[in-house]
Amino acid sequence: xxxxxxxxxxxxxxxxxxxxxxxxxxxxxxxxxxxxxxxxxxxxxxxxxxxxxxxxxxxxxxxxxxxxxxxxxxxxxxxxxxxxxxxxxxxxxxxx
Numbered sequence: 262x263x264x265x266x267x268x269x270x271x272x273x274x275x276x277x278x279x280x281x282x283x284x285x286x287x288x289x290x291x292x293x294x295x296x297x298x299x300x301x302x303x304x305x306x307x308x309x310x311x312x313x314x315x316x317x318x319x320x321x322x323x324x325x326x327x328x329x330x331x332x333x334x335x336x337x338x339x340x341x342x343x344x345x346x347x348x349x350x351x352x353x354x355x356x357x
Contacts, residue, residue, distance in 0.1 A: 291348050301338055
């Protein structure tokens with residue numbers, strides 16, 4: 262009976278670093294995905310800001326359709342970024 266408890270305890274101790282390593286790998290993969298999406302999103306956001314937020318009113322009115330198209334292109338990426346940020350926070354909390 263004592264050998265059984267010892268074996269279970271030993272197995273649990275050996276698995277702990279593997280679980281931690283697996284969680285760290287998930288965090289790293291999520292962070293890499295997030296970085297990639299943010300790199301795609303940044304130039305779109307900068308162009309939108311230039312064309313639609315910081316441009317003179319006349320230009321914004323003239324390019325209203327362009328602004329809507331740029332916004333539609335950015336929206337799915339922005340949503341994916343938010344989801345990945347939430348996943349990353351959850352993964353980091355589970356690691357602790």
